[in-house]
Amino acid sequence: MANVFEIDELKVGYGKLEIIHGVTFSVEKNELFVIVGPNGSGKSTLLKGLFGLASIKGGKILFNGEDITKLPPHERSKLGLAYHPQLNNTFENLTVRENILLAGYFLDRDELERRLENVLEFLPEIRGFMERKVKTLSGGERQMVAFAMNMIKEPNTVMFDEPTAALSPKMADLIFDRIRRLKTEYGLTVVLVEQNAKKALEMGDRAMLLVTGSIKYLGPAQELLTHEDLASMYLGLRD
Amino acid sequence: MMLDTNILLDALVYSNMLALLSLSLTLTIMTLKVANFAHGDLAIIGVYGAYTFLILAHVATYLTLPIAFLFGGLYALLNYVLVYSPMRRRGANFVMLMIASMAIDIATRSMLQMYADVLKLNFKVYSRAFIFNDVVFNIAGTRVRGLVLISTLSVVSLLAILYVLLMKTKFGVAMRAAIENPALAEVLGINVEKVYATSWFLAGGFAGVAGFFLPFRIPTSPDLGFIILLPIFAASILGGINSLSGAVIGGYIVGVSEILGTYLLSQPPINLSTAYRPAIPFAILILTLLLLPQGIASLWSRGE
Numbered sequence: 001m002a003n004v005f006e007i008d009e010l011k012v013g014y015g016k017l018e019i020i021h022g023v024t025f026s027v028e029k030n031e032l033f034v035i036v037g038p039n040g041s042g043k044s045t046l047l048k049g050l051f052g053l054a055s056i057k058g059g060k061i062l063f064n065g066e067d068i069t070k071l072p073p074h075e076r077s078k079l080g081l082a083y084h085p086q087l088n089n090t091f092e093n094l095t096v097r098e099n100i101l102l103a104g105y106f107l108d109r110d111e112l113e114r115r116l117e118n119v120l121e122f123l124p125e126i127r128g129f130m131e132r133k134v135k136t137l138s139g140g141e142r143q144m145v146a147f148a149m150n151m152i153k154e155p156n157t158v159m160f161d162e163p164t165a166a167l168s169p170k171m172a173d174l175i176f177d178r179i180r181r182l183k184t185e186y187g188l189t190v191v192l193v194e195q196n197a198k199k200a201l202e203m204g205d206r207a208m209l210l211v212t213g214s215i216k217y218l219g220p221a222q223e224l225l226t227h228e229d230l231a232s233m234y235l236g237l238r239d
Numbered sequence: 240m241m242l243d244t245n246i247l248l249d250a251l252v253y254s255n256m257l258a259l260l261s262l263s264l265t266l267t268i269m270t271l272k273v274a275n276f277a278h279g280d281l282a283i284i285g286v287y288g289a290y291t292f293l294i295l296a297h298v299a300t301y302l303t304l305p306i307a308f309l310f311g312g313l314y315a316l317l318n319y320v321l322v323y324s325p326m327r328r329r330g331a332n333f334v335m336l337m338i339a340s341m342a343i344d345i346a347t348r349s350m351l352q353m354y355a356d357v358l359k360l361n362f363k364v365y366s367r368a369f370i371f372n373d374v375v376f377n378i379a380g381t382r383v384r385g386l387v388l389i390s391t392l393s394v395v396s397l398l399a400i401l402y403v404l405l406m407k408t409k410f411g412v413a414m415r416a417a418i419e420n421p422a423l424a425e426v427l428g429i430n431v432e433k434v435y436a437t438s439w440f441l442a443g444g445f446a447g448v449a450g451f452f453l454p455f456r457i458p459t460s461p462d463l464g465f466i467i468l469l470p471i472f473a474a475s476i477l478g479g480i481n482s483l484s485g486a487v488i489g490g491y492i493v494g495v496s497e498i499l500g501t502y503l504l505s506q507p508p509i510n511l512s513t514a515y516r517p518a519i520p521f522a523i524l525i526l527t528l529l530l531l532p533q534g535i536a537s538l539w540s541r542g543e
Contacts, residue, residue, distance in 0.1 A: 053426070074428035088423060091416045098412045103427055105413065149427075 002029050002064075004157050004189045005050070010059035012042075012049030018057050019045045021213045027157075032183045032190045034204035034221055036197040038234050042213040043193045044086060047161050050191070051083040052076050063157075082155035086162045089146035092135040096126060096145050099134060103149035112152070119151045123178065140171030147178065158182060159191040164199075172196065176203060197235040201225040209234060246502050248387050252456065254494025255390040256449040258487045259397065260467070261474035263445035265486035267315075268475065269418050270438045271323055273336035277344040278446060278471060279464035283351060285311035285447020286459055290369065294362050300371050301389055304451050311447020312440040318343055319439035324432065344465060351461030368458035386455045393448055398487065401441070405483075414438065470497060473520035477527045479534025488535060493520050 005027035012020035019042045027033045035043050048054035050061060052073040061069045068076055073083075090099050100119070104112045120127055123144050134142060143163055150158055160179060164172035180203050182188045194200035201207055204221035209230055216234065217224050224230060231237040264278045288310025289303035296303075322339055331339075358366035374385040405411040417424040417434040425431050453459045453467075474493040478485030500519045504511040527534060 051426075073426045077426070077428060083426070085423075088420055091419050091423065093419050094412065094415060098416075101409070102412055102416050102424075102429070105409070105427060105429060 003027065003062075004029050004031075004064060005191075006060075006062035006065075007050075008060045008062075010046075010049065010061060011057035012045050012054050013057050014045075014054055019054075019213050020049060022059060023210075023213075023215050024059075025208060025215065025218055027189060027191060028206075029189055030183060030187050031205045032180070032192065032203060034200045034207040035191065035193045035210060036200060036207060036224070036235060037210035037216075040212075041210045043210055044161050045213075046210065047083065047159050047191070047193055050159060051081065053083075077153065077155075080154075080156035082150040082153055082158045084146055084150055084158060084160045084163055086165060090134045090142055090149070093133060095131050095133055096137075096148075097130045099145055100148050100152055104152040107152075115152050115154060119148050122151060122181075123148050125174075138171075140167050140174070143167065143171075143175055147175070155188070157189040157191070159193075161193050162195055163192075164194070164196055172199070176200075179203075198225070198237055242499070242502075246498065248384065249456070250495045250498035252386050252390050252452065253498050254491045255394045256452050257470055257474050257494040258394055258490030259445045259449040260471045261478060261486040261490040261493075262398075262401075262483055263442035263449075264471055264475045265478065265480065265483055266438055266442040266445075269481055269483075270435045271319075271327065271336065272333055273323065273340055274333070274472075276337065276340045276468065277318065277347055277464075278340075279466070279468040280344055280347040280351070281311045281315050281443045281446035281464070282450025282453065282467065283459070283461060283464040284314045284347065285443075285450035286453055287351060287354065287461075288447070289451050290454070291358065294358070294364055300374075301385060304389070304393070304448065307447040307451035308444040309447070311450065312444030314347075315443020315446070316436060316440045318443075319436055323439075324435070327435075348461055348465065351464075355461055367460045369454055370458055371454040373455050386452060390452050397445060397448065401483070410434075410437075469517055469524075470494070470520040473524040473527075477523055477534055479536030479540075482534065482536030482540065485534050485536030492535075493523055496520075496523060 003026045007023060007025050009022045009024055010020060011018055011022050023046070035046065037043050045054050049056055052071060056069055059069075060067060063076070063079060063081060066079065068079065091102070094102070100116065101112070104115060107115065125141075126144055126148055129137060129141060134145060137145065147163070163175050163179070167175065176199060179190060179192060183190050192200055192204065201221045201224055206219060207217070207221035207224045208215055209217035209224060211234060217227070217230055225237065260278065260282060263281075264275060267273065267275050267278065285307035289307040292303045292306045293300060322343060323336060326336060326339060355366040358364060376383050376385055376388055405415060413424065413429045414434050414437070417429055417431045421431045453463065470493050474489040475486050476489070477492060478487070478489030497516060497519045501513050501516045504515070505513050531537065
């Protein structure tokens with residue numbers, strides 16, 4: 001199967017600090033690729049590097065065959081890559097409708113209406129608070145708004161950075177369910193960074209264990225979940 | 240003691256100006272997080288632009304009002320493009336931007352002094368301490384001073400335009416988004432530079448319009464921009480520093496308090512000199528910071 005991402009010896013950091021020390025991996029089309037690891041291992045930094053929000057210190061990123069290593073974020077977005085940040089992923093003082101409208105800023109009115117209908121079909125919960133300001137919403141509702149903002153762009157690949165952090169188990173399940181459906185129903189490629197390693201590995205195809213900026217494991221997600229040493233040492237599983 | 244109608248009307252006119260100035264100062268604070276010490280100068284740039292046009296074209300005074308908007312707006316845009324935007328991109332903090340604004344203030348006032356000399360030497364006109372003569376409109380049998388009518392209409396129409404722009408247009412939504420979270424707006428492909436530049440142009444234009452009304456009330460000189468800074472900041476801080484509606488209301492509270500307060504304190508039995516006038520906005524500023532540091536906007540935005 002064709003690869004969506006081809007990452008070669010990628011080094012990512014901020015300013016003079018290097019956090020990801022040369023990682024090489026690929027993500028296949030229509031795969032649910034899970035990235036797990038302890039706090040401070042560089043998971044979020046890696047995603048930011050892939051989206052162009054952290055500086056690339058070396059290596060190469062191919063996205064659907066195209067070299068995007070030096071492209072700014074909005075150019076990557078145009079190629080169908082979407083990024084769901086962990087924090088500050090919505091405009092608090094704007095209404096939900098305005099947030100989604102902004103995400104589709106460059107679409108004409110008819111196209112926007114059509115896509116909005118599709119998004120609301122996928123995330124019907126949002127219908128209940130379209131006209132409310134985001135700052136009045138709960139954490140889970142906000143994640144859904146951020147989710148919708150990405151979906152309005154009709155991406156082919158979505159990268160999630162801990163979408164269930166600080167959510168209730170019920171809300172987390174709902175978000176996980178929608179992420180799974182992105183892959184199964186819509187045929188999208190998903191890169192998922194998660195603290196909730198067990199849940200993420202259970203639904204993932206392949207997984208990567210990142211420890212202090214280097215790959216400790218790369219392979220089937222199920223195998224990492226049941227791995228004798230790694231699962232207990234780094235992920236707090238199987239104690 | 241009866242308040243003279245003229246005092247009340249003067250309070251209205253002064254408050255109209257102050258509302259525009261504090262609104263526009265707040266707009267620049269919200270976009271760039273800079274305490275702009277050159278904000279008063281934008282008003283003076285506006286009025287000198289209008290005055291120059293008046294000397295050259297000999298038209299009715301009020302017809303030069305759009306010129307004041309244009310001069311104030313373009314000068315603010317120039318400030319943004321040449322100074323603040325490059326500094327923002329290099330990651331300048333609040334203090335650096337504030338000091339840059341002080342430099343712009345000094346440079347602007349010096350330039351205006353030079354320009355005043357040029358005007359005087361070339362056109363043989365008063366270029367310092369000049370005044371505009373008002374006209375009286377007759378509306379359905381009621382005589383209304385032009386200053387009262389036009390300044391009030393200006394505030395109402397500019398506020399309406401700004402409201403429609405911010406709340407009803409796509410560009411306005413993008414403006415509010417870029418003000419709240421520029422990084423996220425940039426990720427979504429919104430041109431944050433363009434949004435900020437537009438905000439500065441509008442802010443400068445609003446300040447220019449306010450400046451246009453100055454010579455109807457007091458003799459206007461190049462240094463006046465610095466003198467009017469205190470009430471502008473008092474109004475903006477009273478309004479909550481980050482609230483446009485708060486800034487407008489703050490402008491009216493400070494404006495009315497300043498005019499009526501000065502008048503009442505100068506009457507018997509207190510007989511205070513009107514020279515103490517700046518104490519009123521200063522007292523409002525101090526009381527706000529002590530008692531309601533988030534400004535009056537916090538009174539209505541808390542429950543949202």
